Amino acid sequence: MPYDIDAVRAQFPALRWGSAFFDGPGGTQTPLPVIEAITDALAQPLSNRGPVTPGERNAEALVSGAREALADLLGAHPSGIVLGRSATQLTYDFSRTLAETWSPGDEVVVTRLDHDSNIRPWVQAAARAGVTVRWADFDPATGELTADAVRGVLSERTRLVAVTAASNLIGTRPPVAEIASSAHEAGALLYVDGVHYAAHSLVDIDALGADFFVCSPYKFLGPHMGVLASRSDLLETLRPDKLLPATDAVPERFELGTLPYEFLAGARAAVDFLAGLGPGSAGGRRERLASSYAALNRHEDGVRRRIEDGLAALDGVTLHARAADRTPTQLLTLDGRSTVDACHHLARGGISAPSGSFYALEASRRLGLGDHGGLRVGLAPYTSADDADRLLGALADFLTQ
Missing domain, CATH: 3.90.1150.10 (Aspartate Aminotransferase, domain 1)
Known part of the structure; x- marks a missing residue:
């Protein structure tokens, strides 16, 4: 069809x-279903999350529904979905948190192909931590960023590699899985900017080898917010700054303040809309997303x-x-x-x-x-x-x- x-x-x-x-x-x-989902969320009773009042229960359902939908989109588990204001904000937050684990003499790798939101947070965090920044280059004649270009700047001191899954400027999709393998062999974590990638490719963070994968629903028909996918066991090892009364549970420990519940309704609706673009309606949401993409x-x-x-x-x-x-x-x-x-x-x-x-x-x-x-x-x-x-x-x- x-x-x-x-x-x-x-x-x-x-x-x-x-x-x-x-x-x-x-x-x-x-699309209309996203607009309607946002409107419907605001038209229902809504308050801070909890189990007692209708407003509390509605808020809880919107959060869990968004996590489940975004996990299906990204090939992740809902317990590893962190919700934020934007991909840039999430990257800054995680760069500061991860930098607490670095020591002078450590190294981080960034690439010339990336959006500045996956470069500057790491460069600035490295400067504060006394960490060296290594640059992986791409070939301007072909637009290609190769795994060899990244391997050439890795060392036993590399703590993190930040790379795009798709260039927002020229569309290049680097071989992220191959880069991930090299980064992990060096003992480094891989932080992937998937903002442009997720709009055009079905994401599977395990297949990509991404320890962290960040994207933005407004690039794939949803509202203006950011999403980060990771493993809950990895998130458990990180200790971000947070308010004393705020929960320390993962993934909520990374979500500062009250979440934008109406936007979460829109994000879930955007994923469901994408899942309906394909020729078939059989199977679960992940299967329908694969068909749609x-x-x-x-x-x-x-x-x-x-x-x-x-x-x-x-x-x-x-x-x-x-x-x-x-x-x-x-x-x-x-x-x-x-x-x-x-x-x-x-x-x-x-x-x-x-x-x-x-x-x-x-x-x-x-x-x-x-x-x-x-x-x-x-x-x-x-x-x-x-x-x-x-x-x-x-x-x-x-x-x-």
């Missing part, structure tokens, strides 16, 4: 504005090829997403033309495709694009072939002006 793009698009109120959205890597539009991948790959073939036929366009394994995300520059001007031209035609480096400063600089980056074209479950043709026509128009 083919991917029913028309049925999918009918679930997104934002599409009624007539815009074509290629800004999914920065945040997706929201397979269908979504086929659809997005087709639209991506349509766009990249069209871009390749335009004079003066350079494509920077070249890795063999990559998400449907393209970064392009235009000979002698400003990608900011191109972004504004597209916006006047109802097409959202932003220009910038998108917090992937190190990657943008390594590509020779400085801090300005390029025009990013990213796909989402609602992107259609007609959207692709609109984009290509508008870019061709811009280049002839």
